[in-house]
Amino acid sequence: MRKHGQTRKRGQMRTAWATTLLLAGAGLLASSTRSEDAPQSKQYPPGKLGEVVRLGEEIIARTSEHPLSKQYVQNKLNCTSCHLDSGRHPQAGSFLETAAAYPAWSPREKRVITLEDRALNCFMRSQNGIRPPNGSQVSVAITTYITWLSEGSALKMNPNKPLGPNHTPQLTLDGLKPNIERGAKLYANQCADCHSEDGLGTDEGPPVWGNDSYNDGAGLSRVPKLASWLKVAMPLGDETLTTQEALDIAAFVNSHSRPKFVLSEHLPEKEKLGEYNGTQE
Ligand code: HEC
Ligand code: HEC
Structure with a gap:
């Protein structure tokens, strides 16, 4: 089974890095200050x-x-x-x-x-x-x-x-309202290929709802936060959603069930909250 993440996007990035390195090697790139470089x-x-x-x-x-x-x-x-x-x-x-x-x-x-x-x-x-x-x-x-x-x-x-x-830059929503029905259609057309109709994921993309996805305490479980992330991240390799589309899809995705977050269930035993790893001498 192919692992999530072995995507064409990642391949493209690798090519981009290789190109950067080549250019840099050839002395064609002035000293770069762009952080992503x-x-x-x-x-x-x-x-x-x-x-x-x-x-x-x-x-x-x-x-x-x-x-x-x-x-x-x-x-x-x-x-x-x-x-x-x-x-x-x-x-x-x-x-x-x-x-x-x-x-x-x-x-x-x-x-x-x-x-x-x-x-x-x-x-x-x-x-x-x-x-x-x-x-x-x-x-x-x-x-x-x-x-x-x-x-x-x-x-x-x-x-x-x-x-x-x-x-991730926060989208300015300026009074835009999410519409779950529109989101459902957009999801079927633009997301389901990789994340599946039932949201539980495929070999091409991880689960976006259900027990194997993020829980409802996660940043992405908040609709505006998910919309902002989708705008710059998805559909993978073709990030062209409008703000309204990102918002509609985010509302649709987050309208499904996912694990409930209860803090005490996610903390280790008390003595494991911190530990000293140095040499004991
Ligand atoms: C070409 C396949 C592809 C398409 C189309 C696609 N995704 Fe993804 N998506 C991925 C992959 C792969 C990842 C994980 C990124 C990685 O591992 O590099 C991901 C990650 C995610 C995540 C974060 C992790 C998770 O599963 O919760 C969300 C949310 C998500 N996608 C939603 C969407 C939505 C909504 C759309 C439609 C607008 C969409 N994706 C379209 C492949 C895709
Ligand atoms: C379901 C999506 C998701 C997964 C999986 C995830 N994160 Fe995050 N993480 C976020 C979001 C959303 C933020 C908020 C920052 C942003 O929006 O850019 C964040 C923030 C962070 C930050 C702070 C970034 C900053 O700008 O200060 C760190 C560090 C981080 N995550 C580490 C991790 C590590 C380590 C893992 C794996 C163990 C992980 N995350 C898994 C969604 C995720």
């Missing part, structure tokens, strides 16, 4: 650090089946199901420059949280799973990968919310 030409750090960056990259692409992360995931999604192109996408769940916004204030938790906390929260909601312990191998690897993508960007901690400078 940065990680493409980047080398992994040497030694163990580079290994952990790569481990994090692997985990976010195979979160639901990787031996280090699957025990914390209770759906069929991977981080890259929403953080497209392994977080290198400039808008759709971008991780570019993200680390530079942390520690950040979290209005939801009413405390300052670290990048690690932020990443772990997506396990509880978007992955409908259990929060891995702070300091665990999986947590450190993911955070190391995301931080590496931010290398070189200026630190600017976010005092308002836990979001980096390239987070």
Whole structure:
């Protein structure tokens, strides 16, 4: 069975990176300041650090089946199901420059949280799973990968919310109202091929509702947030929805049932909420 995520989009991106590298190699590209160019030409750090960056990259692409992360995931999604192109996408769940916004204030938790906390929260909601312990191998690897993508960007901690400078742009809805019936038709024409009529996914796209999708505590379970993400992310490789269409489809998708979020069911046992991993001497 083909894995979700092995898509033509990803192939296109790879070609784009290769082209960038070629151009850069040929000296045709002036020194680039566009953030999305940065990680493409980047080398992994040497030694163990580079290994952990790569481990994090692997985990976010195979979160639901990787031996280090699957025990914390209770759906069929991977981080890259929403953080497209392994977080290198400039808008759709971008991780570019993200680390530079942390520690950040979290209005939801009413405390300052670290990048690690932020990443772990997506396990509880978007992955409908259990929060891995702070300091665990999986947590450190993911955070190391995301931080590496931010290398070189200026630190600017976010005092308002836990979001980096390239987070998915919020659509201005200007009084637009969602229409679920229109959304259903659009979904059948533009989404069902990959996500299936019943929303439960196919080999070409992960589940968008039902038990194996994100729960109702996830960011995407809010219609305006999903609409904003769809606008820049879907249909994969042909992101041409109007704002009204994105809103209608988002309302339709989120009108279906999905797991209910109860915080206590997603936290690890108390003693696993944090742990010390250093040498004991
Ligand atoms: C060509 C196939 C394709 C089409 C068409 C497509 N998607 Fe996707 N979609 C994907 C893939 C693949 C992913 C996961 C991204 C990855 O792994 O790189 C995804 C991810 C998603 C996600 C986030 C993960 C999840 O399953 O909840 C949502 C929501 C979504 N798509 C909704 C839609 C909607 C709504 C449409 C129609 C407007 C649409 N998609 C059209 C392939 C497609
Ligand atoms: C169902 C979709 C979905 C999945 C799966 C998902 N996330 Fe997220 N994540 C989001 C959304 C939506 C946001 C809000 C940021 C945005 O809109 O750009 C977010 C935000 C984040 C942020 C903060 C970004 C910032 O700009 O500060 C981090 C870090 C993060 N996620 C990590 C992860 C990790 C690690 C995984 C896998 C364990 C994961 N996410 C899985 C949807 C998802």
